Amino acid sequence: MRSINASIITIGDELLIGQTIDTNSAFIGQSLNKIGIWLKRRVAVGDVKDEILNALQEQSKNNDIIIITGGLGPTADDITKPALCEYFNSSLIVDENVLQHVTNIFARFNRPMIERNAKQAEVPDNCLVLHNERGTAPGMWFEKDDVIYISLPGVPHEMKGLIEHQVIPRLLQKLELPAVSHRTLLTAGQGESVIADKLTTFEAALPSHIKLAYLPAYGMVRLRLTGRTNDASTLEIELGEYFDQLKGLVNEWMVADKDISIAEAIIQLFKTKGKTLATAESCTGGYIAHLITSIAGSSAIYNGSIVSYANSAKENLLGVEPSTLQEFGAVSEETVQQMAQGVLKAMSTDYAIATSGIMGPDGGSPEKPVGTVWIAVANKERTKAIKLHFRFDRQRNIELTAHTALNLLRLFILEEEKE
Amino acid sequence: MRSINASIITIGDELLIGQTIDTNSAFIGQSLNKIGIWLKRRVAVGDVKDEILNALQEQSKNNDIIIITGGLGPTADDITKPALCEYFNSSLIVDENVLQHVTNIFARFNRPMIERNAKQAEVPDNCLVLHNERGTAPGMWFEKDDVIYISLPGVPHEMKGLIEHQVIPRLLQKLELPAVSHRTLLTAGQGESVIADKLTTFEAALPSHIKLAYLPAYGMVRLRLTGRTNDASTLEIELGEYFDQLKGLVNEWMVADKDISIAEAIIQLFKTKGKTLATAESCTGGYIAHLITSIAGSSAIYNGSIVSYANSAKENLLGVEPSTLQEFGAVSEETVQQMAQGVLKAMSTDYAIATSGIMGPDGGSPEKPVGTVWIAVANKERTKAIKLHFRFDRQRNIELTAHTALNLLRLFILEEEKE
Known part of the structure; x- marks a missing residue:
């Protein structure tokens, strides 16, 4: 089974100017990783049509899946949607379901709905609309030359809902994916280099489909084993055995044998x-x-x-x-x-x-x-x-x-x- | 004066797998923006030599400055430094100043210094070493075919010190940069679309070198005017006038006329x-x-x-x-x-x-x-x-x-x- 590669394109000047910290990519990376999709690249571009088109072109060369976030809010949609229309050779139409959904949201909060809000219901005519239960901007799923493109709003809470309830289930259905599994433990009171020194032999002996990562934060270090294989049945057992070895080696510094704070x-x-x-x-x-x-x-x-x-x-x-x-x-x-x-x-x-x-x-x-x-x-x-x-x-x-x-x-x- | 474009390449599997949120790029973007350098791209790649080399090649095509962060920690330096050596056609040498600095740090904290730590003092022989006063991994400054490459450690506190004390002063000295200025205000109690609707005429009347951005967070919306020109003397006055107009228009929702929380x-x-x-x-x-x-x-x-x-x-x-x-x-x-x-x-x-x-x-x-x-x-x-x-x-x-x-x-x- 060949591996499935993905890339994230985040759109928005606010990301380049440094006004916003990109927390979306981390969430998307984690979510893809859990189902065995390897995030190979992350690219951020500004609200510039040519830059968006270039990024789409570039990333489509080496990836099977491209996830696009941002650029769809009520004050930003004048650039991303036209760029998507140009790239996918489509034109905007009003999706009646989305329009009804947006209207309902404004009615529920007793807020006046203005034209700018109604425009959220306009979507390219050749995409599959993904229902955004948490907000007004819908997700969009395109396919072109064997690459899947998924465009999502940049609001973290809305993007997360779409990833969990729409994107992941559809990817699982559509693709044949390898088994991926992680084991993480948390240590405190010792630096990354001393821990790494203690684990040199262990790390060198790991088979090529199991990798060890050091993740330091707040004076602590997380250690994570990741296994990736086509044989799900043996992976859990094998990973469990290496994880037991690892726990034994760092026992004196271990706070928890799970990925918790x-x-x-x-x-x-x-x-x-x-x-x-x-x-x-x-x-x-x-x-x-x-x-x-x-x-x-x-x-x-x-x-x-x-x-x-x-x-x-x-x-x-x-x-x-x-x-x-x-x-x-x-x-x-x-x-x-x-x-x-x-x-x-x-x-x-x-x-x-x-x-x-x-x-x-x-x-x-x-x-x-x-x-x-x-x-x-x-x-x-x-x-x-x-x-x-x-x-x-x-x-x-x-x-x-x-x-x-x-x-x-x-x-x-x-x-x-x-x- | 032509505009100076920059790109950030962040290196590390932890960024792609979603274990770490990239806060460095926002800081770097802000710092560059303040001195009139436009961040055009941000790219994240994993700890894979070919990916790093590809990213360097790609980003050097359209940018004047490339800032590389990550991949230099004591447990990660086996990939990034060799990649840099290959790209810049150089070999690793021990920098005696860095070695002394690393030794001093370990002595001060009464910690044993191991070989892995000493290796932090190895640098490509054709870079300018940037002193990292806050940690062991030095910054590195390369120049090749009219592009400046700056490699920095990924630890936020260390990266920030290097940007502030080494990178920005050197860029200011080396480049002729346009004037850039910002005015930001904070509103509360009103949604992005209603504010945008009220500002339609104002926004349309802005000259092309002044831009308005909407930055929503926590139920509030920040509004930012950014001016960019070669004539610093008139920019402040002009921006001040537009900012006064803006304040008047959103007065009922304005919490502060500065960029504060x-x-x-x-x-x-x-x-x-x-x-x-x-x-x-x-x-x-x-x-x-x-x-x-x-x-x-x-x-x-x-x-x-x-x-x-x-x-x-x-x-x-x-x-x-x-x-x-x-x-x-x-x-x-x-x-x-x-x-x-x-x-x-x-x-x-x-x-x-x-x-x-x-x-x-x-x-x-x-x-x-x-x-x-x-x-x-x-x-x-x-x-x-x-x-x-x-x-x-x-x-x-x-x-x-x-x-x-x-x-x-x-x-x-x-x-x-x-x-």
Whole structure:
């Protein structure tokens, strides 16, 4: 079976000018990969007809599937649709189903429908219209010279619905695809190069249809094995065996043997143990709470956070002693320990995390430069605090502090288990 | 003056497989745009030598500058560097400065340096080495047939440092560039198509060197005017005049006449008024706090948040009546109003925001389906609450609730000013 190659063309000046980050391509890449289609290229072009036509021409040479996103919104459709008409030698017609759907959407929200909105129902006369249940711009499926072209709106939520409910099922039906499978694990506390050094022999011994990837993020490294073959029956077993070897090799750093975030790993750990958690956040400013509460079901183990940005909140809501703040400052071992114990009581939980630090760009001093962070984790019996120093920008300092704090809590609980 | 075109080539399987979202391209696009370089293409290829070579060949045809990112990490450098050597007809040599820099970094962090790390100091012998002050993989600058090629590591923090401190200054020195200027404003509460309809005449009357862009995000729409000309002296005045017209046309929906987020607009408003803010978050789970505290200087106006995920926290820390929770439920007008008044007292602030809702995917009921949200804003005199219904996934429901709540607070304060 020959492999099926795909390319994504994203359309929009906003992507080139850097006003928008392209999250669509990652989602499409993942979705195609899961069904065994290899994304070979991703190309972004501006809202320029010739550029769109060139990209279509170019990408059609080496690919079986071309997915086009963007350029279909109510203020942008004057370029992409005519370009598609020219490329596929078709003309625009009104699709009555789409027009009815758009009309219904505006009626439901009690909004006036203007001509610009009605134009969303115009489609090239030789495409298959893909119903967009989440918005007004329909998807379009074309076939030309053995290449499939799929045009989708750029709004992430709408594009995702179309990929899941229209594109993937149709591709599965139409194509004969190889079996692809992944196994991912998450490590923390060790750098990419040391892990890679430990895995040199393992990686060299992998058969050619199984690949190892290193995916570092937030001071952690994900390791992913991908297998791709025509024999689905043996792939799972084979991949499982290599994954067991891999787990053994990186065991000391492994946080989870699945593709989950550290927040998800913590939630699962707490659910298993039947324990509850609260956080007291100064420098992370609610970001740890956000990481946890982004995950459905977190309310079962997470009582909440006291984001004590002002010192008065540290005193009044967390019971930090005014003398502690005066003597040691808000960014100190003493304060962060009292914050952890304070929120443990205030939220009546089994465990707590507290953070306090200087995230920058201002607020540093010679003794406590920007990037100085204290983190504490606690249960009723004990508190453990560590000091860190990050050298990045504000956003990244916040992210790294949050992820490090969650990992410290995990290690704190593991220590207890060993005792 | 002819225009200078650039292309970005990002290298890495992780980008094609969708494990990593490409945030680098947006940053590079913005940085180039600011100095008048038009990013014409963005291409992503996998870790495959031939693909890299093809992309270099292709992109060099229509561009003056090619920026390559990724493929230089300690576990990935076996493909990109040899590809660059082949393309530029060079061989790898050890750069002593880079080797010293890498050695110093490992010494500073007390980490063992292994061969894999030392290899970062190997560079093609015909490139200009760009010092990476933030990491071990250096940048590389090549010139070939009147095209400039710049290879940068893929780690965002390192890439950014190199762009700012090495690439942009050198490009400015080397090239004669047109003047480019932007004016951006933020609107809330109105859809893209209605705004576009109101701006049809304005947009049609713009001269060809000034362009209007619509940039929707989180239920808001940014409008951006971009001017590009060789005559820098008149551009600012001309752009200023069109921007004043634009502001007049969208005045009723305008949140800010700068390119800032709604959280930044709120912080500036509060600073001007000398007022303070606190939040009580249930369904947004700390995300509003995160949006505010992500902005440097927010501590001047923001006291903190009580993320009351558990009902016990709503009762004990925010003073919500147990009878209210029992009778009306946590997601109700009565609860969210008490939460707002409660945090106003607990944090001793002038204003407060409170949120409570069902973010999904579970937890809905026939009377309160997933996506039902109550938001309240309050000062000491009054409380205003609204009910919303979002139909998206958990993450997007959280984001939209947070942005809507910040805009509700803004309108609440504007109402006071009118009284």
